[in-house]
Amino acid sequence: MIQASESSHLPSKDKIKTQLQLIQYSLSILRERIEAATEPIGIMLSEIENDLGNINEKVFAAVTSIKPISITPASKFTNPMTSMAKYFPIMLDLEKFSGNRSVLVEVLKGLTFEERALMSSVSIEHNEMYEDVYLKFQEVESKIVQEVIEMGLSPPYDEASFLTNVEDRIRRAWQFDEFQSKLLKMRIRRYRIEAVIEELTQDRNKAKLSGPTCEAPSVVNQASSSRNGGAAE
Structure with a gap:
């Protein structure tokens, strides 16, 4: 009797499956919100990276253009x-x-x-x-x-x-x-x-x-x- 009573209070497989789907959905929504919030930062970092690349190219060109003293x-x-x-x-x-x-x-x-x-x-x-x-x-x-x-x-x-x-x-x-x-x-x-x-x-x-x-x-x-x-x- 006791075992039958305990098993009746356990969630069914369908409920567990539903809960997992809800958690997965919530994580998906959270991921989308995080991506939306961090997108401007990503764009900014990309622009900074491009600027640094341009600066490095200019510095490299300037340095390599200098002829060493013969x-x-x-x-x-x-x-x-x-x-x-x-x-x-x-x-x-x-x-x-x-x-x-x-x-x-x-x-x-x-x-x-x-x-x-x-x-x-x-x-x-x-x-x-x-x-x-x-x-x-x-x-x-x-x-x-x-x-x-x-x-x-x-x-x-x-x-x-x-x-x-x-x-x-x-x-x-x-x-x-x-x-x-x-x-x-x-x-x-x-x-x-x-x-x-x-x-x-x-x-x-x-x-x-x-x-x-x-x-x-x-x-x-x-x-x-x-x-x-x-x-x-």
């Missing part, structure tokens, strides 16, 4: 670093100057190895030491420009914004200032030594005019003329 080997356009006397023969005649020019003579005699190497070329632009630092300076400059482009904050077609961002990055790059300072110091050191050589050369030329001794022409003038016509031998 680093030409120093031997292509610099003088071989041999000795200072090759480019300034006056270094072989320092003992011939009189005592009143001893200060200038001592300056040239006291040049360090680095200073002599800096003078081992027709001009500062043709010097291997100077060129080595200059190429590193160019590499830093190129790297900064490419970093600005890759960040995508300053598109190259916006000239004002692009220049501002590049200049700002350069001002904050210690490597840029370091190489710039090195180049300036190297030029100043070379100019000072050239001035000493020029003064001694002028004295020698005056002696040539006043005496029978045959003297060679100014080596600084040789270097200057070689910039226009060819390298000094």
Whole structure:
């Protein structure tokens, strides 16, 4: 009797089937409402994705359009670093100057190895030491420009914004200032030594005019003329 009573209270298979159908229907309605509610968000996300794709394409095109700096080997356009006397023969005649020019003579005699190497070329632009630092300076400059482009904050077609961002990055790059300072110091050191050589050369030329001794022409003038016509031998 008890089992028969309990079984009479259990839902029939048809009722269970109906309940499942109602649940399925409710889930279908809920799914439709969720899809309807999230559709604008999906459209918005799709638009954002498309915009990002366009930005990536522009950045990629900008980056790939930049031609890397072609680093030409120093031997292509610099003088071989041999000795200072090759480019300034006056270094072989320092003992011939009189005592009143001893200060200038001592300056040239006291040049360090680095200073002599800096003078081992027709001009500062043709010097291997100077060129080595200059190429590193160019590499830093190129790297900064490419970093600005890759960040995508300053598109190259916006000239004002692009220049501002590049200049700002350069001002904050210690490597840029370091190489710039090195180049300036190297030029100043070379100019000072050239001035000493020029003064001694002028004295020698005056002696040539006043005496029978045959003297060679100014080596600084040789270097200057070689910039226009060819390298000094």
